[in-house]
């Protein structure tokens with residue numbers, strides 16, 4: 001039996017805030033600040049460079065990777081951590097292209113997060129060998145898979161709408177034509193049950209500051225299927241992915257297994273905070289989390305739709321096709337979101353008109369959802385969003 005949800009007592013939730021943005025930056029788990037202080041004062045402060053050994057800093061990327069692997073149905077040793085998700089996308093894609101040297105097409109979709117597409121285009125331009133990036137609409141992507149594809153690279157849960165791809169079915173299709181499959185799990189890890197072993201994709205990547213609550217700038221992760229990793233040629237061949245970093249050899253020899261997907265010095269402070277943050281998952285069954293997530297999001301859709309006919313559901317109505325977020329389209333969405341935030345209901349906005357709300361059952365309950373719907377109703381019905389205070393855009397939306 002898993003623990004019961006939510007586990008609000010494990011998080012620092014500011015007074016008066018209903019946080020529906022854990023899909024963008026998760027709430028701070030209670031142990032995070034104390035852990036950061038320990039690392040700074042006792043490890044860095046007292047142990048200095050000795051801490052790489054004495055405080056286990058060198059092993060931290062792997063230890064944290066193993067904890068994330070367990071949440072994703074992946075074996076220990078198959079997940080490396082570090083860098084940012086954009087860099088991990090580049091790493092996975094570069095390695096995948098090397099595995100299919102005679103093919104020139106990368107297939108993604110036009111719902112993918114722009115950074116994934118930018119990284120692909122940047123890599124294509126750097127290699128300069130006539131590679132092509134194709135981006136059909138998400139609903140057409142499965143049919144667009146042909147034997148021209150070197151790689152199919154998709155994000156499982158759409159950052160705007162929450163629409164979910166069928167990982168297993170698409171991976172099977174990609175493999176049937178001989179393509180390598182890469183999944184971006186940015187909005188999946190800690191949000192929906194994922195079984196990387198059953199899915200059988202070669203690579204998966206994701207970040208840890210969204211549903212995994214690792215904090216701003218927390219390290220990304222990359223998974224490589226254990227049976228292929230020893231043939232993976234790292235494009236970002238940094239010294240900490242070398243078989244013997246401290247031998248200081250002039251030539252690069254990749255480390256064993258997933259260690260070769262490390263690049264440079266790991267972000268110890270962030271990794272330590274992430275390790276602490278991952279403790280909130282102890283005892284949580286992903287099936288229970290999914291059930292709670294769907295109960296919250298279904299209730300939210302029902303309440304908001306009934307109270308605010310001005311808003312149009314921009315997520316799949318079928319819960320089975322949705323991740324752990326709900327989006328509504330509204331022409332004045334940016335200003336309406338600012339008005340909501342001013343009233344303690346924190347979601348976010350994605351251009352052109354999407355109001356986005358994330359559901360994180362570890363620290364949200366039904367009362368939060370109903371209260372949020374009431375506040376949304378006030379903002380929309382009373383046209384609070386028309387106030388000039390809410391019309392100016394900040395850099396981060």
Ligand SMILES: *Cc1c(COP(=O)(O)O)cnc(C)c1O
Pocket residue numbers: 084085086087112113115116155159184186187207220
């Ligand atoms: C959040 C997100 C990113 C962000 O990448 P960073 O390098 O961590 O800034 C990239 N891709 C997807 C699909 C995302 O959801």
